[in-house]
Amino acid sequence: MTITSSMSRNQNHNSSKRIKTCDNCDVAPWSDLNHDALFIVMMRLRVADFVAFSEVCKSWRSLALPNKKRFMASKSPMLMRISTCASNKKRICLEDFEGGKSKTTLPHSGGRFYLGLTCGYFIMFGRETKDFWLVNPITRHGLHFPPVPIFYCESRIRAILVFSSIISKWVFVILYRFDHFIWFSIAGEGAWNHVSSTSPIIDIHAFKGKIYTINYVYDYDSDRGEARHLCEMRLNPDPKLTLLKTKNFPKNDLFLPKFISSDENLYLIDSFPNNLWKVYELDFGEMKWVPFEETRDEYAFFFNGFKHGAAVKIESKDPRYDDLDESGNGRFIAGNMWYFPHECLNVNLLHE
Structure with a gap:
């Protein structure tokens, strides 16, 4: 009885070894x-x-x-919620149109508040230190920049992150709306420089390797006594603003225009009472502004207040956008906080 049981155990053990060996031979590596x-x-x-x-x-x-x-x-824009956890750091919840949620705690966010988005990075400003941490919630990569020499109200800040191919470094660019200066800091250098303008600057935006601004000037030839101009900002070799001639900058339709862009197009947009939106697309070939309703493109325009926005091309029958507000020939979604995955791994690479 003892011998039989022992043999049975040995046979079972050998059989088990053979099965395991066989199974291991049949399982291909995940990499294959x-x-x-x-x-x-x-x-x-x-x-x-x-x-x-x-x-x-x-x-x-x-x-x-x-x-x-x-x-x-x-990936569609994701609804974004920001809360403060027990460690005083910011917890981010991103929710897609299908209800899928992703949560993460931002490093370097303790004692800071959210100023906006740029290139997929959260802009976090220190209440006491007055410095900046830019953190990508997906990659968790962070960039630090010192306090700006002149700091006004944070609600007036427009900021973009770009990458200079000449110096191979990140550059953080800040505009205080209606100021005459644009401040910029190179990552790792701990200093700020600036570009000055003879006229107030309304907005700044990075698009297809270049930085553009909207400048506000008094125009004696205009019925309203004011005009807006499109300028290009260069960082290298000498930081400066250059006026770009456009044939028909919309003077009367846009009071305080803001930049917004898709992967392919650059827009000016402004909002008015009664949920009325005006949008113009820049035709770079003709250097003229074309009313959005004439382009016949299907886009949804998402906004995080004045901080940041994006134009996302959609299919006319895409059910994910059925519940979004419409005005005119486009869909305009403002008031919520949105995160834009298509910007998350993109780099605003300057063509200098």
Whole structure:
């Protein structure tokens, strides 16, 4: 009885070893998964999971990185909520149109408040220190910039993050609306420089490798006694503003125009009472402003107040946008806080 039981145990043990060995031989490594099938899986991921996906192995990374722009571009703007946790840091909740949620705690956010978005980064301003931390909630990459020499009301700040190819460094650019100066700081250098203008500057925006501003000037030839001009800001080799001639800058339709852009187009936009919006697209070939209703494009315009916005091209029958407010020939969504995945891994690379 003892011998039989012992033999049975040995047979079972050997059988188990054979099965395990066989199973291990039949299981292929995750890195060997077919890329066509893996691509389908990847495109169904949430935004916050994409970075983790790209770090699984070299094979997955080789699939993810070349397709990161396509992945992010496929994702709709996400509703954003900011709260303060027990450690006094900011907790971010991002929710997509399908109800999927991603939560993260921002590093370097303790004792700071949110000023806006740029290039996928949260702009966090220190209440006491007066300095800035820019943090990407997806990659958790952070950039630090010192206090600006002159600081006004934070509600007037318009800020953008760009990357200079000449010096191979990040540059943080700040405008106080209606001021005559644009301040900029190079990451790691701990200092600020500025560009001055003879006229107040209304807005600033980075688009396709260049920085643009809207300048407000008094125009004796205008019925309203005022005019707005489009300028380009150069950082290198000598920081300066250059006036760009446009054929028909909309003087009467836009009182306080703001920049907004899609991947392909640059717009001016302004809001009026009764939920009325005016939008113009810049035709760079003709250097003229075209009313949005004449472009026949389908876009949804999302805004975080005056801080930041984005134009997202949509299909006319896309059910995700059925509940969004419409005005004129476009969809205009203001008042909520939105995060834009298509900007998350993009870089405002300056063409200098």
